Amino acid sequence: MITFRRAVQIFSLILFLLLLTLAVLSTDTPTPLDLFLLLDPVLIALTAISARILAVAFIPAFLVLLVTLFFGRIFCGYMCPMGTTLDGGDKLFRPQGKKRPQTGKLSLLKYIVLFFLLGASILGVSFVFVAAPLSLITRFYGLLVHPVLAFFSNETLVLIQPLAEWFGMDTLMFMRITTPRFATQLFVLAFFIALFVLARVSPRFWCRNLCPSGALMALVSRKPLIRRFVSDDCTECGKCAHSCPMAAIITDDPHITLHEECIVCRTCQNICPENAISFNGVKVENTYEKKGLSLTRRQFIYSGLAGAATATVGLTGLNSVYGKPGPGQVAPYGLIRPPGALPEMDFLAQCVRCGECMAACPTNTLQPIWLDAGFMGLFSPALNLRRSYCSPECNMCGEVCPTDATRRLSLNERMWAKTGTAVIFRRKCLAWEQQKSCMVCDEVCPYKAVEFIKEPGNRVPVPQVHEEKCAGCGDCEHCCPVQNQSAIVVTPMGGIRMSEGSYVEEGKNQGLNLSIRPKSAYDPRPEGEDWGKGFAPGFEDDNSGGD
Amino acid sequence: MNRREFLKCQATGLLWMLAGGSGILLPKRIMAGTVPDLAVVKGNPAAATRAAVELLGGMKQFVKPGNRVVIKPNMSFPSPPERASNTHPEVVRVIAAMCKEAGADRILVLDHTLAPEELCMENSGIREACKPISDKMVFTPSDESLYKATNIPNGMSMTRTDIMNEVLKSDVLIAAPVAKSHSSAGVSLSMKGMMGLIYNRRVMHWRFDLHTSIVDLCTVLKADLTVIDGTRVLSTNGPRGPGKVLNKNTIIASKDMVAADAYAVSAFEWYGKRFKPGQVRHIREAHDRGLGRMDVENLKIKAINL
Structure with missing residues (x-):
């Protein structure tokens, strides 16, 4: 029978996956699709510290901590999609018939992780992405499971195509699912393989020993209001201690609970042959209390210092754009952040690398990067415009960002959030270099920023970018038929990065003239605008025409 | 040639003459006399269109009756009919309806779009227009598994x-482009x-000569019927626009793709000027390679105003 807890866990995981699926499928989101990320205490608390911000959106995580204070780590036991996933993995990977050893002091590791991250955060550097559970699990499902599922679904459709055709099911026959592709999958894959393999050492190895959110909640749940109570009926058979997934019960004396480790799963209560275990309010007199393990002051300070030191190394890295931009700032070459991304340092401090924006990106241009922006920028999102373009009428990345590292913009603001400027590499361009008639960049440009002009000595018109009309959407780079590197490439030059204020105003101040060709409205060019250039592109002169 | 071969040859000739005389070959000849090359x-x-x-x-x-028909309109851009970058939905609908009346077993309206598929089918109005005939008719196949490698025996590029x-x-195959x-x-x-x-049209831009490879493609994809929608003509800034739209209310039909294209070139103004069909290289090459005729002045044209 499915216990109440399992039911809540499964419901919670389904809700998490549903919100993620909605983020992937929808193009317009009134719902808080980032809800689960906002519940992760460490993800939110450390981001608040590293980015020095407080936001209304951070209240849910605070509430989780408050609930933990009174009811213990029920978030871990009932809601966390990471915990549920690991429980599921445990069913598959646990060693058969063997008892797993108790890992004891390893559980201190999670505090070290927490204070390491805290140390870095205090210096304004965010490393939460390596350990915050909701960041990791969102990436696991969004960037790893999602493309794999899409791939297999599509292959299935291809496989059943003859059948669909036989039965005349045309819609099914033509149906295809595009597989999104993502960089840095290798990290997510290796990380989760490691977590599943560690289930052989102990159940919930991650939650017990490594999870910094677990550590933060453990700190506030040493004496929760509702806690495990063992009555005098206990015969000390030890069954509960062996069955506890969190090793929260002392094997030598099952009366004693390490409340900060307890996730209130009530496995012990269900397994106790004497029905001696209950979870009650604190008013029940419990003589068996024991202080759990704590870091020594030295360990605490050292882990914080280690985090701060690592952060400093990041800040002094070549690619770090610390301080005001100027000569000598080696900004990452070719790195295009999503539209509405904060100024780089704020962006890195605020982005938790959950991958939600990348999973939600409808054109799949948004990709996690490796070390292109130094190790402080690990797994942060960047546009890969060769892969696809960044639609000027889409702000999904801003919509789903849990920490607003990429801003939520109105569509008009979004349209002006310039990410870079296209540059033509004439030596690669078919028209410029090979005199082949090609105007794909103009054909696809939604901003009409590419113009074809007549160049002396060239028999075909050649493209030219009007910088003030280009917003760096990269449709030209994406569609350029030149192989390998495109002949037209968007560079970060001219990209607008602001933490506040209007992109429209800023753009206009900079002399930009951005407007997109309407998707559905009839918008003829003003009479005469395209006339008088003296040629009609694609036609030949009369004398060359055979009559 | 010996006597036996000579006699055989004579006999074959006689048979053909008889066949012609008995009316097997005759109807086509008669039709050729009355049906115009261009309508x-x-x-x-x-x-x-009708x-x-x-x-x-x-x-x-x-x-x-029982034929499988593919109609190829322009619906590559997510723009409405008045922008003239896509075929008018009514033109597509009437062609599809006429195919159905003629007894076609399966009618599909297909285009490999440049812009996002859903938007194209939606904004062009073509899917909606075809719905009364069948709601499973307009598709935009883009996955490679829906394509098959095909040789172009007469390809020059x-x-x-x-x-x-x-x-x-x-x-x-019915071509139903907008002009x-x-x-x-x-x-x-x-x-x-x-x-x-x-599947891969980009390659025609960068590897091959665009005009020559268009003609190459048409040697295998030769439309049986061409209906050019000149109700609105995107005279400048094509193929996507927005550009100057001429309201010409004209439909050009022919079983010769080249003739239909050639007529459309000479019938409308492009960038405010008049052009001869031969000034469009792929039309000229198609004519030279015998794919069809661009000398519209020598063709039988029937023009009416409704």
């Missing part, structure tokens, strides 16, 4: 390409439109 009708999109096809002898000349399975399986300018190809009409039935 040009002015009127509203639906009526003009009238133009009727002038060519009706859809039953092209579609036999492009000799192999991946063509939509459904097109290869079809009995009848529009194209900054690489000069115009985008029925011949250029065939690029929407292959």
Whole structure:
């Protein structure tokens, strides 16, 4: 029978996956699709510290901590999609018939992780992405499971195509699912393989020993209001201690609970042959209390210092754009952040690398990067415009960002959030270099920023970018038929990065003239605008025409 | 040649003459005399389309009962009919309806779109217009598994390409392009439109000569019937626009793609000027290679106003 807890866990995981699926499928989101990320205490608390911000959106995580204070780590036991996933993995990977050893002091590791991250955060550097559970699990499902599922679904459709055709099911026959592709999958894959393999050492190895959110909640749940109570009926058979997934019960004396480790799963209560275990309010007199393990002051300070030191190394890295931009700032070459991304340092401090924006990106241009922006920028999102373009009428990345590292913009603001400027590499361009008639960049440009002009000595018109009309959407780079590197490439030059204020105003101040060709409205060019250039592109002169 | 061969030859000739005399070959000859090479009708999109096809002898000349028909409109851009970058939905609907009346077993409206597929089918109005005939008719195949590598035996630039399975399986191919300018190809009409039935059209820009490979493609994708929608003509800034739209209320139909394209070039103004068909290189090359005729002045044209 499915216990109440399992039911809540499964419901919670389904809700998490549903919100993620909605983020992937929808193009317009009134719902808080980032809800689960906002519940992760460490993800939110450390981001608040590293980015020095407080936001209304951070209240849910605070509430989780408050609930933990009174009811213990029920978030871990009932809601966390990471915990549920690991429980599921445990069913598959646990060693058969063997008892797993108790890992004891390893559980201190999670505090070290927490204070390491805290140390870095205090210096304004965010490393939460390596350990915050909701960041990791969102990436696991969004960037790893999602493309794999899409791939297999599509292959299935291809496989059943003859059948669909036989039965005349045309819609099914033509149906295809595009597989999104993502960089840095290798990290997510290796990380989760490691977590599943560690289930052989102990159940919930991650939650017990490594999870910094677990550590933060453990700190506030040493004496929760509702806690495990063992009555005098206990015969000390030890069954509960062996069955506890969190090793929260002392094997030598099952009366004693390490409340900060307890996730209130009530496995012990269900397994106790004497029905001696209950979870009650604190008013029940419990003589068996024991202080759990704590870091020594030295360990605490050292882990914080280690985090701060690592952060400093990041800040002094070549690619770090610390301080005001100027000569000598080696900004990452070719790195295009999503539209509405904060100024780089704020962006890195605020982005938790959950991958939600990348999973939600409808054109799949948004990709996690490796070390292109130094190790402080690990797994942060960047546009890969060769892969696809960044639609000027889409702000999904801003919509789903849990920490607003990429801003939520109105569509008009979004349209002006310039990410870079296209540059033509004439030596690669078919028209410029090979005199082949090609105007794909103009054909696809939604901003009409590419113009074809007549160049002396060239028999075909050649493209030219009007910088003030280009917003760096990269449709030209994406569609350029030149192989390998495109002949037209968007560079970060001219990209607008602001933490506040209007992109429209800023753009206009900079002399930009951005407007997109309407998707559905009839918008003829003003009479005469395209006339008088003296040629009609694609036609030949009369004398060359055979009559 | 010995006597036996000579006699055989004579006998064969006699048989053909008899066949012709008995009427087996005759109807075609008679039709050739009365049916124009080009039908040009002015009127509203639906009526003009129907009238133009009727002038060519009706859809039953092209579609036999039980045939599989593919209609290739322009619906590559997510813009509404008045922008003239896509075929008018009414034109597509009438062609599909006429195919159905002629007894077609399966009618598909297919295009490999440039812009996102859903938006194209939606904004062009073509899916909605075809709904009364069938709601499973308009598709935008883009996955490679829906295409098949095909040789182009007479290709001079492009000799192999991946063509939509459904097109290869079809009995009848109908080109239903909108008349529009194209900054690489000069115009985008029925011949250029065939690029929407292959998987990789980019390669025609960068590896092959665009004009020559358009003609190559049309040697394998030769439309049985061409209906050019000149109700609105995108005279500048094609293929996507927005550009200057001329309201010409004209439908041009022919079983010769080249003739239809050639007529459309000379019938409308492009960038405010008049051009001869030969000034569009792929039309000229198609003519030279015998794919069809661009000398519209020598063709039998029937033009009516509704």
